[in-house]
Amino acid sequence: MLDDFFARAALAGVGVALAAGPLGSFVVWRRMAYFGDATSHAAILGVALALGFSSSVFLGTLVAALGMALLVNMLSHKGHSMDTALGVLAHSALALGLVAISFIQGARVDLSAYLFGDILAVSRLDLLVIWSGALVVTGLLYWRWSALLTATLNRDLAQASGINPRREELVLTLALALVVAVAIKVVGALLIAALLIIPAAAARGFARTPEHMAIGAIIFGAASALAGLGMSLWLDTPAGPSIVAAAAAFFATSLGRRKA
Template sequence: MLDDFMTRATLAGIGVAFAAAPLGCFVVWRRMAYFGDATAHAAILGVALSLALEMSIFPGTLAVALIMALTVTLMAGRGYAMDTLLGVLAHSALAFGLVAVSFLPGIRIDLMAYLFGDILAVSSMDLAVIWGGAALVVALMLWRWSALLTSTLNEDLAYASGINPKHEQMTLTLSLAITVAVAIKVVGVLLIAAMLIIPAAAARGLARTPEAMAAVAAAIGGLSAFVGLRAAYIFDTPAGPSIVCVAAILFAAVNALGWLSQK
């Protein structure tokens, strides 16, 4: 079954959707869209590091994404507005990563594949990494779900409940770094934030509880991957952007239905 490239691509897209769904809900609730974007942009620097050290892309992107996320967390509230800080770090990391790749001797890579994803080239080993990372992220979210919700709702309430919001922020940071590392092969650096935010934003109008929102977001993300890949195959369009386009259409449809139901 895994000899079929479309089957591997579909499974990879669904795996990324499952990892991004619960995390995307917290990104939406905490208004951390720029945070996810900055972490994703830093992944290109991780690609350059991995190629320079002649190792798999995953550990390099995971390490750099984690360093970026931790840097943003530690520098928050140090005199700069969060959106300014994230803008500086995100674009700087992307620029340094692109420049670093150009200095690698004797290595020719398709930067478009890392910027917009190359899901059709996913191998069985990539699939194992993606689903392993997705399982780890889901496990982390399930383990810390109650504490994460409490600290997201109110930090004072979290402290009163014996929960340290900074520790929960680190859990989100680690989960985000893992998601970026496994998603870069599927949708690329520039579209990772879209897969985090759009399904979760669409699910917000369909769910009444946080748990239901995470489940609906996973379903929307998985459906976007499935339909987007089929559309890319039929119309010969880029696979990663096609997945995000389907997610955007679903988001628009959910909001349109919500608007019509209120009239």
């Protein structure tokens, strides 16, 4: 089955959804959409570094995304205006990455794959990386679920319960960087934040508990990946944007549910 490119693509999409679903729920609850944008845009800078030093693209994007996430996390505790800081960091990292890639011979051909994903070209090694990263993120969130949820709902209550909110923010930072690194092959740097936010936002209209929302986000994310892949093959559209378009359609459905 793994010799079939569509099967590999489907497994890759489901793997990313497994990690992005519950993490995206925290992104929605904490209103961290711009945080996700800044981290994902930094992935292009990581790609440039990886190509420049002939190292693993996964490792380069992980280091760059983690560095950006830690920087944003640090600035958030320094009293800076986060809208402005995130806007400057996100667009600067993306621009620097694109400029750096332009100086690397032979990299321009693959630029669209890094920006919008190339899920149909996922290899067995890519699948291993994606599912390993997804399982690590899922295990990390499962382990810290109660503490993360308490710190998200009420920082004072978390501190009174012996939970360090900043430590839990670092857990989310690490998880977000890892998801960005594994998802860049699937939807690309420009669409990773959408895959984090839209399925979680869609699940919110159907969920009654945080756990239901996290599970629903996984389901919507996986369904978006499969529907987007089907749309891509049927209509000959780009796979990454098609996945996000499918997620947007699910979100529109959830809006009707919420009104009802």
